[in-house]
Structure formats: structure tokens, C-alpha cells
Amino acid sequence: MMAFSIPTSPLPRYLLQLADDQLVMGHRNSEWTGLGPILEEDIAFSSIAQDQVGHSLAFYEILHQTYGLDNPDQTAFNRPENGMLSSWLVEQTIGDYAFSLVRHWCYDQAVALRYESLAQIQDPNLQALAMKLRGEVKYHTFHAQTWMKSLLQGSEESRLRMLSALKEVWPMALGMFEAWPGETDLMQELGSQGDPWYPGEKNLQDLWQTRAMESLASWGVEVEALGLQRLEPVLGGRQGYHSEHLAPLLEEMTAVFRLDPQAEW
């Protein structure tokens, strides 16, 4: 494994966090291939997983070409665990379908917000990329919302399983918005509209939480009674500290790559 130094400039670091989240989330979601509760969901999760790995590649390309990181394969597959800046949410094992679905909903709502903001950046390449990718995320959120609504308003069993998954996922979902070094500098950077384009993690979290709570309430969830707002975030991912689930994931994800790290694909 090669030594890896985390970018010190704010923008590439932020992009690396985004890319790592997408890579790990995509890898996890791909684990539903062949195991989905129904055939179409099997296909949907696999298809969303492909999108997510594709998004990570797009960001790794830019990090390679513009910010001097190693090529995408090396960056994705040849990094020590503490060089990965993904959140704890995405590295957790798939659990049952309720867990994966709630995570998918929490995660893609956050990605949608990040792409909305990134679409305001001055760099025309990144702006165009954010505009292109957000269409796919729009479908991801539609898919997640449709199932969330359906299962929260379904039978007593489906409702209870979804509520329990919500409580399990929530602290780690909050962890997606962990503060990171360089964040305040990036918040000063002006976007294409002449305003700062990146609102910072605290503001993103507030917006995400407001939207999530509104959706849950509209699906008949008694948000107050569920006590989500009393849950504390699970932090560490953005600093390279991870749960016990990331190492086995990296082991599996990089197995083929490690057979010959210099191979041309």
C-alpha cells in the first residue's frame, strides 16, 4: 500500500470526501445484487450502485487531472484505511432491507444538497459535472422516497421496521455533516453567482434535517415522539477514523486490484 497524504487545500479535500462517500456507498449498495427483496429492487440498487461508483470516478478524475492526486484506480484502490474520508454511514454493512433503504434515503438527500451547492461553483468543469450528476441523484431520491413512503404507510410490520431503521441510521446520517479542516476557508470561496457556493456542514445538516423531518411528518411519522432530534452524530469518518466495517470492505473491494497494482485495465 502506498503512503497517501490527504490534500491540504480545502476544495480537493472536499471533493475527495464526496468521492469516497460515493465509492463506498456504491460498493455497499452493489451487495444487494442478487439478494434484493424483489427482482426490480435488486436491479434498482445495483443500478444506483453503478451510478455512485461512476460519480466517484468522475471526482477522482478531476482530483487527478487538476489537483495532482494519483490516477483514479490508485486513489480508489491503493489507499490505507485512514486515508479514506468517507463517513461511517456508508461503510456500514447492508443490514436488512429497511436499513439499506433508510440509509439510501438519508444519503441521497444529502448528496442532492451537495450537488445543488456544487452547481454554483465558479470552476466550469465542476459546475458542469454537478449539473450532469444531479439528474441521476434526482432519480435516486425519487426511488428512495417512493419506497420510504410506501413502507412507512404500509402494514404495521413495515412501519415498525422502518422506524427502527430510522433510529439506527440517524446518528450516522448526522455524521455525514462532520466538520472538516479547511471547511471555513471553502465557505469563503465565491461561486458563479458572486455568493459563497458552499454553505458549510452545519448549514447543510440543518437544511437536510429540515427537509427530512418534513418528509417524515408528511408520511405520518411522529417525529417528536420518535426522538430523532435527541440523537448524537457518529463522527470520525471525515478525519480518517472508521468503524470495524471499512477494513473488510476495502479488503474485498481492492482484492483484484492488489493482484497487480500496476496493471493496465
Place this chain on the structure above:
Amino acid sequence: MPILSLDPRVNRLQAEEVPADQAPVLVPGDHWPSYQVFHQRRRGEKHSSVGIVHAPSLEIAMAMAKEQFARRGETSNLWVVCTADVLEMDYADEDVFRTTPAKSYRDPAGYKVNDKIEAYKAQQTTP
């Protein structure tokens, strides 16, 4: 005894054989209705029937239709319609169409006008 299947996905489940007396009983809700999917390639073109999905609701049918029928190539729009809402003719009444192919007078190809057109053209070019 674990289920062994030629399908690796089934084996990956590591499911146990269910004794016959514990086998799940299907109830009507376990069968989802089917929805007809109509796909439009570009704006302004017609929506064409491309197949069906089974789903518990219209919205989920739409999510599934996107995966099944809009994964490749161009798409600008999709419709989903519950199959039960489609009024279908009975194949027993197919005979109402039987004589239609013979009605060539309803088809431009049924008119032999080329001779007349040629004659007209010849007349126009002669001084």
C-alpha cells in the same frame, strides 16, 4: 439441509429448506397488479408500449419502469397505467377486422394513378 441451486444468487442466500408444513401461504396481497409501461424516446414523439412491471402502487411502478425500460438509450418520458384500467377487445371479436386488409380503396397504394401522372407531365412539357 441448505438449498442448492444452479443459480449462484440463491446459494449466496444460504437459505435453509423450509419444511412443507411451514411453507408460507400466499394471500391475495402477495400478488401485485401489473402496470403497462409506455416509453417516449424524445419529446413530441409518441409513447410506445414497451412491456409491464408488477408493483404495489403506481409510484413504485414508475420507479420500476425507469429501471426496466429506461436503462439504456434515450428516454424523455414514461407513462405507467394499471393494466386493470385498460379496456381490451375480446379476441373472439377479431373477425370484425377480417375484411379490412381487402379494402384497398382505403389505402393510397390501392389507387393506380401513375399513368395519369405521367400523361399529365408529358402534356406539360410538350409546347
